[in-house]
Amino acid sequence: MSDGGAPKESISADEHLLPPQCILLQLDTGDSVFLTLRREKDGKFGFVSSKYRVSKPMLKLQPGMHLAVDPSSRYMVVGCSEGIFAIYSLHPRSSLTKQYMQTSSLEHVGSETQIYPRGVILRMEFLYPAADDEQHIILLVLAVLKGKIRMLLYEWTAGSDLKKVTARSSKGYLLEKSRQVPLLLIPLTIKSSFILVYENSMAVCQGILHGTPKLIYFNERVDKPTAFHHGLGTPLWTSWTRPSRLESHKVTRDDLFIAREDGLVKFLEIDSEDDDVVTADNNIGELGANCGMALASLDYPNKNAKSGDLFIVGGNSSSGGTYLVSSTGPSFRQIRLIHSECSVAGLEFSNADICI
Numbered sequence: 001m002s003d004g005g006a007p008k009e010s011i012s013a014d015e016h017l018l019p020p021q022c023i024l025l026q027l028d029t030g031d032s033v034f035l036t037l038r039r040e041k042d043g044k045f046g047f048v049s050s051k052y053r054v055s056k057p058m059l060k061l062q063p064g065m066h067l068a069v070d071p072s073s074r075y076m077v078v079g080c081s082e083g084i085f086a087i088y089s090l091h092p093r094s095s096l097t098k099q100y101m102q103t104s105s106l107e108h109v110g111s112e113t114q115i116y117p118r119g120v121i122l123r124m125e126f127l128y129p130a131a132d133d134e135q136h137i138i139l140l141v142l143a144v145l146k147g148k149i150r151m152l153l154y155e156w157t158a159g160s161d162l163k164k165v166t167a168r169s170s171k172g173y174l175l176e177k178s179r180q181v182p183l184l185l186i187p188l189t190i191k192s193s194f195i196l197v198y199e200n201s202m203a204v205c206q207g208i209l210h211g212t213p214k215l216i217y218f219n220e221r222v223d224k225p226t227a228f229h230h231g232l233g234t235p236l237w238t239s240w241t242r243p244s245r246l247e248s249h250k251v252t253r254d255d256l257f258i259a260r261e262d263g264l265v266k267f268l269e270i271d272s273e274d275d276d277v278v279t280a281d282n283n284i285g286e287l288g289a290n291c292g293m294a295l296a297s298l299d300y301p302n303k304n305a306k307s308g309d310l311f312i313v314g315g316n317s318s319s320g321g322t323y324l325v326s327s328t329g330p331s332f333r334q335i336r337l338i339h340s341e342c343s344v345a346g347l348e349f350s351n352a353d354i355c356i
Contacts, residue, residue, distance in 0.1 A: 018097055022108070024076070030054030030063025032078065032088075034108045048100070052109045058084055070126035070137055071187075074158055077139060082120040087139070087154075087162055088112045113162035117152060119145040123185040127192045127208075135159075138192055138209070142175075142185060149175040153208060173213055179203075183237050189254045190272040197237050197258065204270060204277050218278045219266075226286050229262035236261050238292055243309045244299035253279075257309070257325075259295050263287035265311075284325060287313055300324055 018036060025033040036048045054063045058080050066079030074092070079085035089110045091099070099106055122142040129136035139154040150172035156165045175196075184197035188204070196203045201220040205213050222234055229235045240258045249255075256268045265287060269280035294314025311323040 018093065018100060024067075024069065026064045026067045026078065028064055030058055030078065030080075032076075032109075034106065036106060048104075048106055050106045050108060052088070052107075054078065055086060055112070055114060057114055058086060066121055066124045068124050068126050068139075070139075071128050072134065072158070075126070075137055075139075077124055077126070079121045079124050079141075083118065084114055084116050085121060085124065085141070086112050086114050087165060089162060111162055113165060115154070115165065115167075117141060117143050117145070117167070119143040119150075122149065122181060125185050125187050125194070127187050127194060128189045129192060140185070140187075140194065140208070142182065143172070145172070148177075149181065151175065151205075151208065151213070155209075173208065176215075184240060184258070186240055186256065186258075188270055189242075189250060190252060190270065193270070193272070195256075195268075195270075197240075199234055199236060206277070216277050219281055223264060223283060226262040226264055228286075228288070228290050230290075235264070239295040241295050241297040241311075243297045255280075257284075257295075257297060257311070259287070259291040259313075261290060261292065263289050263291055265291075287311075287321070287323060289313065289321060 019038070022034050022036040025035065027033060031054055032052045034050050034052070037045055038048050040046050058078075061080035061083055063080050064078060065081045066085065067076070069076045074090055076088050076090060077085055078088070089112070090108055091110050095110075096106055096108070120143060122144065124139070124141050127138040127140055129138060135158045137156050137158055141152040141154065143150060143152055152172040153168045154165055155168060156162070179196075179201075180198055182196040182198055184195070186195040186197065188194055191206065192209050193204060193206045194208075196205060196215070200222055201217055203215045203217045205215050207214050225235050237258055238261045240256055243255055243257060245253075245255055252271055252273045254270045256270070258266045258268065260266075263286045265284055267280060267282050267284045268278065270277060271279045291313055294312075296312045298310040298312070300308050300310040309325040311325060313321055313323065
């Protein structure tokens with residue numbers, strides 16, 4: 001990796017400064033690897049890596065099947081296929097900077113606890129707290145308990161003892177029998193809500209912090225497969241990404257793109273102050289390629305050409321690419337082809353301190 005042409009004197013002054021983000025890699029052994037980029041004295045770049053080993057109780061149950069980081073990057077969770085997951089508290093940036101200045105190494109995890117939900121773990125995600133309640137940490141776990149899919153909610157205040165974290169209710173909230181296992185669990189940035197994506201429908205879930213949650217179903221239709229669908233069944237939704245938007249827009253609204261395995265892409269807008277909640281549910285086009293779990297988006301401002309959202313698609317055992325979604329109309333324009341014959345597991349661009 002080439003240097004960025006920074007003057008030598010600035011390299012010396014910034015020698016112990018950490019970059020704004022780190023990458024979290026989850027190994028199939030259950031161990032977590034943190035990677036931070038640094039500039040060496042000779043001006044070149046290198047990685048500072050640290051590994052946190054999974055606890056022994058998790059070793060026999062496929063540790064690392066599930067991974068999530070809370071929106072503030074203060075906590076993360078690593079889940080097994082069933083029966084147990086671990087919550088880790090993460091050191092703040094000030095502590096990491098002090099560590100690095102003293103030892104040139106980093107230890108990201110401050111403490112941990114194991115929790116035993118007694119069932120198969122399907123999905124795990126941190127929910128967004130209210131804007132005026134940043135110390136509120138909310139973890140949602142979808143698990144199969146005694147043959148029924150339930151939503152388990154774990155809440156705590158940042159900085160509190162993790163050993164005291166328990167589910168709000170051991171039974172959780174029951175999902176409808178008529179619905180299949182959710183393909184995706186998407187946290188929304190407004191009112192601690194989230195979306196459950198099923199094979200044949202989607203639902204916004206509201207009010208889970210205030211009692212029995214309310215599910216608002218939409219998109220209860222199946223769009224015909226594209227030319228890139230392989231198989232006899234219904235094409236499945238595989239990935240999602242949240243585009244960059246103005247802060248004023250995000251106060252009450254959340255925008256999402258959701259992609260299907262055959263390349264169909266849908267745009268959703270959720271408005272917490274609108275009676276309909278889902279104020280946009282539109283198919284915006286086809287990628288002309290298969291799409292797996294690897295999907296990310298960037299803002300694409302361009303004064304001399306069309307602006308919009310830039311998509312990066314890793315492909316699913318096929319080539320992916322970069323695509324521009326124009327802000328003036330729902331259409332895709334492929335900018336560059338990304339050649340690949342293997343499945344890309346994930347892509348992410350984020351403002352968070354930790355990217356997974």
